[in-house]
Amino acid sequence: MTTISKNGFWGKLKKPIYAMAPMADVTDAAYRYIIAKYGKPDVQFTEFTSADGLCSAGKDNLMKYLLYDEIERPIVVQLFGNNPENFLKAAELALELGFDGIDLNMGCPVKDVVKTGSGAALINNPELAKEIIKSTKAGAGGLPVSVKTRIGFNSIAIEEWVNHLLDAEPAAITLHLRTKKEMSLVEAHWETLDSVVHLAKRTDTLILANGDLKDLNHADEMIAKTGVDGVMMARAIYGYPWLFDRSRTKENITVEERLNIMVEHSVLYEKVFDKKKNFAVMIKHLRAYASGFDGAKELRVMMEHVDNSDDVKAKINDFVTCRKSTSLSIS
Numbered sequence: 001m002t003t004i005s006k007n008g009f010w011g012k013l014k015k016p017i018y019a020m021a022p023m024a025d026v027t028d029a030a031y032r033y034i035i036a037k038y039g040k041p042d043v044q045f046t047e048f049t050s051a052d053g054l055c056s057a058g059k060d061n062l063m064k065y066l067l068y069d070e071i072e073r074p075i076v077v078q079l080f081g082n083n084p085e086n087f088l089k090a091a092e093l094a095l096e097l098g099f100d101g102i103d104l105n106m107g108c109p110v111k112d113v114v115k116t117g118s119g120a121a122l123i124n125n126p127e128l129a130k131e132i133i134k135s136t137k138a139g140a141g142g143l144p145v146s147v148k149t150r151i152g153f154n155s156i157a158i159e160e161w162v163n164h165l166l167d168a169e170p171a172a173i174t175l176h177l178r179t180k181k182e183m184s185l186v187e188a189h190w191e192t193l194d195s196v197v198h199l200a201k202r203t204d205t206l207i208l209a210n211g212d213l214k215d216l217n218h219a220d221e222m223i224a225k226t227g228v229d230g231v232m233m234a235r236a237i238y239g240y241p242w243l244f245d246r247s248r249t250k251e252n253i254t255v256e257e258r259l260n261i262m263v264e265h266s267v268l269y270e271k272v273f274d275k276k277k278n279f280a281v282m283i284k285h286l287r288a289y290a291s292g293f294d295g296a297k298e299l300r301v302m303m304e305h306v307d308n309s310d311d312v313k314a315k316i317n318d319f320v321t322c323r324k325s326t327s328l329s330i331s
C-alpha cells in the first residue's frame with residue numbers, strides 16, 4: 001500500500017516555493033487557467049469557499065468556486081468557516097473532487113466574515129483554530145492541510161499565534177504580514193519573520209510569506225533576506241498572468257499579446273462559467289490588461305461597458321482600427 005506523506009505535494013516541491021494567492025473574484029477557474037498557461041506558479045488555490053455552505057442545501061451554488069483544470073495542478077481548495085464538523089465534511093468533498101490539498105483561511109479581515117468567528121477572527125480563538133485543522137485532516141484522507149493567516153488581530157502576536165498553529169502540524173503556513181486591523185493599509189512587516197522561521201525549524205511545516213511583492217526578483221530578494229521556504233504573490237498578478245515566467249517582463253510583453261489575451265480570457269470565462277457568474281467580474285481583469293501602452297487609458301474606458309466576449313472583441317477591433325494598427329490579429 002502506498003503511504004501518503006503528511007505534507008503531500010508540499011514535500012515534493014523544490015524550494016523556494018512560488019505560490020499564487022487566492023483572491024475572491026480574481027483567481028477563479030478561468031484566470032487560474034490563463035495563469036497556468038502563461039506563467040505557471042508552483043501552487044494555485046481556489047477562491048475561498050464556505051465550508052458551511054458546502055454542507056448546506058445551497059451547496060450547488062458554490063460548486064462554481066471548486067472548478068479547476070488539470071493544467072493547474074497542484075491545485076488547493078481554500079475553505080473558511082468556524083464549524084469543525086463542517087470542515088471535516090468539506091474536506092471529504094475536496095478529496096472526492098480530486099484536489100491536491102486543502103487550505104484553511106484564518107486571515108480574511110472582511111467584517112462580514114470576521115463577525116461570524118471565521119477568517120481572521122480565529123487568531124483570537126486558537127483552540128478552535130486547532131480543532132478546525134484537526135477535523136479537516138480527519139476528512140482529508142491524506143491530503144495535506146495548510147493554513148493562510150495574518151500576524152495578529154489588532155496587534156502583532158506572531159510568535160504566540162504561529163506556535164499554536166505549529167502544534168496542529170499543518171503542512172504549510174502562509175503569513176500575510178499584516179494584522180487584521182491593518183488590512184492592506186500599511187507596508188507588510190517582513191521584519192517579523194526571523195522568529196517564525198526559527199520556530200518552524202523544529203517542525204515539518206513550511207513557512208511562506210505574503211505581502212507587497214512586486215515581481216519574482218523582489219520575491220527572490222525577500223526569500224534570501226528572511227529564509228522562508230517560499231512566497232505567495234497576490235496583487236502583482238493583476239493584468240499580468242506572465243508573472244511567474246522568468247523569461248517575460250512587462251517591457252517585453254507586446255501590445256498584441258495583451259489585446260489577444262483579453263479576448264482569450266473573456267471567451268474562456270464564458271465557457272467555464274456558462275452564465276453561472278456575471279460577466280461584470282471580468283471588467284477588472286480587462287482594465288488591468290489595458291495598461292502600459294499608448295492608448296491604454298482609452299481602452300480601459302471602453303472596457304467599462306462590455307457584457308460578453310463578443311463585446312470585448314468588437315471594442316478591441318475598434319481600438320485597433322482607430323490606432324491604424326495592422327499587426328494585430330484578433331482570433
